[in-house]
Amino acid sequence: xxxxxxxxxxxxxxxxxxxxxxxxxxxxxxxxxxxxxxxxxxxxxxxxxxxxxxxxxxxxxxxxxxxxxxxxxxxxxxxxxxxxxxxxxxxxxxxxxxxxxxxxxxxxxxxxxxxxxxxxxxxxxxxxxxxxxxxxxxxxxxxxxxxxxxxxxxxxxxxxxxxxxxxxx
Numbered sequence: 001x002x003x004x005x006x007x008x009x010x011x012x013x014x015x016x017x018x019x020x021x022x023x024x025x026x027x028x029x030x031x032x033x034x035x036x037x038x039x040x041x042x043x044x045x046x047x048x049x050x051x052x053x054x055x056x057x058x059x060x061x062x063x064x065x066x067x068x069x070x071x072x073x074x075x076x077x078x079x080x081x082x083x084x085x086x087x088x089x090x091x092x093x094x095x096x097x098x099x100x101x102x103x104x105x106x107x108x109x110x111x112x113x114x115x116x117x118x119x120x121x122x123x124x125x126x127x128x129x130x131x132x133x134x135x136x137x138x139x140x141x142x143x144x145x146x147x148x149x150x151x152x153x154x155x156x157x158x159x160x161x162x163x164x165x166x167x168x169x
Contacts, residue, residue: 051162053079053149061164067137069168072126073147080156081125083116084146088134090116090127120152138168 050057055074059065075081083090093115114133118125125147129137142165150159 051160052076053160054147054162057145057147057162057164059145059166061166063166065138065166065168067139067168068129069138070126070128071145072124073149075123075125075149077123078152079123079149080152081118081147081149082156083125083127084148085127085135086143090134092116092118092125095119095121140168142167 050061053076055076056072057074058072059069071083071085073081073083082092093113095117098110098112114128114130116125116127127133127135129135144163144165146161146163148156148159148161150156
């Protein structure tokens with residue numbers, strides 16, 4: 001009984017090359033591993049595990065900053081917050097409380113106390129190390145930041161927290 005011709009090779013049958021087969025299988029496995037690695041990689045917010053209620057943090061986890069750098073947390077709309085740095089809960093001043101005596105005239109200087117400042121219009125809290133503040137500057141080394149945040153419709157007893165580390169040089 002005659003075999004059917006192999007039409008791809010002009011009717012001539014060639015033996016399969018085991019080396020080519022092994023190389024092809026190896027390349028296929030390599031591609032599958034690369035694609036699965038790319039699909040499982042996490043970057044940005046996912047890698048830092050920043051909660052959905054926090055839009056951004058500066059300095060971010062693992063960042064290196066100067067000793068007088070500001071710590072800034074931007075929350076999504078509708079949240080209150082307090083900052084804790086190196087275990088020290090910073091007193092908070094709300095921007096709307098500073099101007100309770102009326103709107104300052106254009107160009108007027110507003111005295112901002114050396115505390116963490118919460119801006120209820122933008123849902124941000126920030127802290128700038130300075131003289132007279134609980135933390136005058138960041139010493140060289142690693143520091144721990146923690147933000148306690150809760151919905152403005154709730155009280156602080158329902159607060160959640162997020163902690164991260166940054167370093168000063």
